[in-house]
Amino acid sequence: xxxxxxxxxLVQAAPQQVAEDKFVFDLPDYENINHVVVFMLGTIPFPxxxxxxxxxxxxxQNGMAVWQLLGFVTNEKPSAIFKISGLKSGKGSQHPxxxxxxxQTPTVAQIGISVELLENLAQQxxxxxxAVSSVDSFTEFTQKMLDNFYNFASxxxxxxxxxxxxxxxxxxxxxxxLKW
Amino acid sequence: xxxxxxxxxLVQAAPQQVAEDKFVFDLPDYENINHVVVFMLGTIPFPxxxxxxxxxxxxxQNGMAVWQLLGFVTNEKPSAIFKISGLKSGKGSQHPxxxxxxxQTPTVAQIGISVELLENLAQQxxxxxxAVSSVDSFTEFTQKMLDNFYNFASxxxxxxxxxxxxxxxxxxxxxxxLKW
Numbered sequence: 101x102x103x104x105x106x107x108x109x110l111v112q113a114a115p116q117q118v119a120e121d122k123f124v125f126d127l128p129d130y131e132n133i134n135h136v137v138v139f140m141l142g143t144i145p146f147p148x149x150x151x152x153x154x155x156x157x158x159x160x161q162n163g164m165a166v167w168q169l170l171g172f173v174t175n176e177k178p179s180a181i182f183k184i185s186g187l188k189s190g191k192g193s194q195h196p197x198x199x200x201x202x203x204q205t206p207t208v209a210q211i212g213i214s215v216e217l218l219e220n221l222a223q224q225x226x227x228x229x230x231a232v233s234s235v236d237s238f239t240e241f242t243q244k245m246l247d248n249f250y251n252f253a254s255x256x257x258x259x260x261x262x263x264x265x266x267x268x269x270x271x272x273x274x275x276x277x278l279k280w
Numbered sequence: 281x282x283x284x285x286x287x288x289x290l291v292q293a294a295p296q297q298v299a300e301d302k303f304v305f306d307l308p309d310y311e312n313i314n315h316v317v318v319f320m321l322g323t324i325p326f327p328x329x330x331x332x333x334x335x336x337x338x339x340x341q342n343g344m345a346v347w348q349l350l351g352f353v354t355n356e357k358p359s360a361i362f363k364i365s366g367l368k369s370g371k372g373s374q375h376p377x378x379x380x381x382x383x384q385t386p387t388v389a390q391i392g393i394s395v396e397l398l399e400n401l402a403q404q405x406x407x408x409x410x411a412v413s414s415v416d417s418f419t420e421f422t423q424k425m426l427d428n429f430y431n432f433a434s435x436x437x438x439x440x441x442x443x444x445x446x447x448x449x450x451x452x453x454x455x456x457x458l459k460w
Contacts, residue, residue: 103291107361107412110322111283135361135412137317142290181287181315181361232287232315232412 101144102152102173104211105137113141121215122197130158130184130209135232138170138211139179146175151218155195156184156230158209165204167195167212170230172221181232184209193227281324282332282353284391287315301395302377310338310364310389315412318350318391319359326355331398335375336364336410338389345384347375347392350410352401361412364389373407 104125105111115123127133138154146152151174157167168191170182196214284305285291295303307313318334326332331354337347348371350362376394 105285105317105319105359107317108357108359110358111319137285137287137361139285139291177288178290179285179288181317 101141102213103137103139103141105139106133107135107137115213118197118212123213123215124157124197125211127209127211129207131207133209134185135181135183136170136211137179137181138173138213140173140175142178146215149218150215151175151221152213152215153196153221153224154180154182155197155212155214156182156187156209157195157197157212158187159204159206163204163206165197165210166192167197168230169193169195169224169226170211171226173213174218174221182230183232184230186229187227194224281321282393283317283319283321285317285319286313287317293321295393298377298392303393304377305391307389307391309387311387313389314365315361315363316350316391317359317361318353318393320353320355322358326395329398330395331355331401332393332395333376333401333404334360334362335377335392335394336362336367336389337375337377337392338367339384339386343384343386345377345390346372347377348410349373349375349404349406350391351406353393354398354401362410363412364410366409367407374404 102115102123102125103111103113104115106127112125115125118124127136136156140146151172153172154170155167156170157165160166168187170184171180173180195212196216197212282295282303282305283291283293284295286307292305295305298304307316316336320326331352333352334350335347336350337345340346348367350364351360353360375392376396377392
């Protein structure tokens with residue numbers, strides 16, 4: 101489903117699947133890595149309404165894993181370039197790989213991909229210095245996420261004539277979602 | 281043999297082979313492309329002593345193809361990221377795709393890969409603004425090319441005891457090559 105490419109090295113197309121929805125690529129000799137490309141292979145898309153958050157993980161001085169959110173890949177934006185060379189002294193962020201206890205080797209970092217709901221991804225803020233492809237990729241992503249949500253929500257839209265009587269169920273007018 | 285990835289889009293792994301040693305990827309909507317990743321798939325390496333020069337081709341105002349040398353991929357450095365967003369007003373360079381007459385569409389650019397001798401690649405200078413991965417990638421490449429040449433040349437090295445009598449054949453001491 102995913103590929104990972106360190107600029108200058110051979111492509112990797114077989115991540116380790118550490119949980120049903122989590123994938124990890126090893127990055128040996130990570131001190132000499134500037135840019136990493138994460139992309140979908142084009143074989144299997146994300147399920148509807150889902151995407152992947154991309155994390156960089158490296159061992160700190162005590163050998164503990166530090167995770168930083170780099171950004172996202174989605175069916176609409178299936179690849180991204182990240183600059184990781186400036187991140188090695190940064191602070192860790194919240195991440196969903198907590199219980200994995202991935203083995204830490206001093207010279208090996210990881211790229212972790214977590215498959216999550218697009219709504220959850222949109223609430224996460226990647227480290228700013230990792231963005232390469234385009235300055236406004238996050239804004240674009242958020243806009244697309246909202247578009248997706250509108251499409252998703254409106255796929256359930258019904259008219260009053262189609263409604264079965266159920267006074268306890270609330271309905272939101274579609275144009276409210278669109279305006280938001 | 282090659283893959284090509286526009287940051288934000290799906291990966292392409294099936295170039296058009298326009299000659300025995302020349303491969304072309306189409307880049308639709310190239311005005312909206314910032315970065316392109318070119319990489320070897322890892323299936324077939326270059327033949328010994330060969331590598332690939334990577335060109336960006338776009339149509340000028342008159343619809344004529346302008347080719348610019350972005351850089352190289354080799355067995356030792358099988359991938360590279362190039363920034364093409366700054367190149368669209370640049371001057372063309374010498375290129376080996378002259379006789380191809382690839383069809384030019386106003387919104388479609390191309391990535392061309394030409395398989396050539398490493399010695400020839402080392403004499404070509406890519407446009408400086410295209411380098412992303414590392415500032416000294418060209419220096420590194422040249423150094424590696426020289427290392428390769430030394431390894432290549434020294435694989436033929438023999439001692440005087442192994443020489444068959446042939447006074448007309450010249451020999452170069454291995455340490456001369458190494459020093460150079």
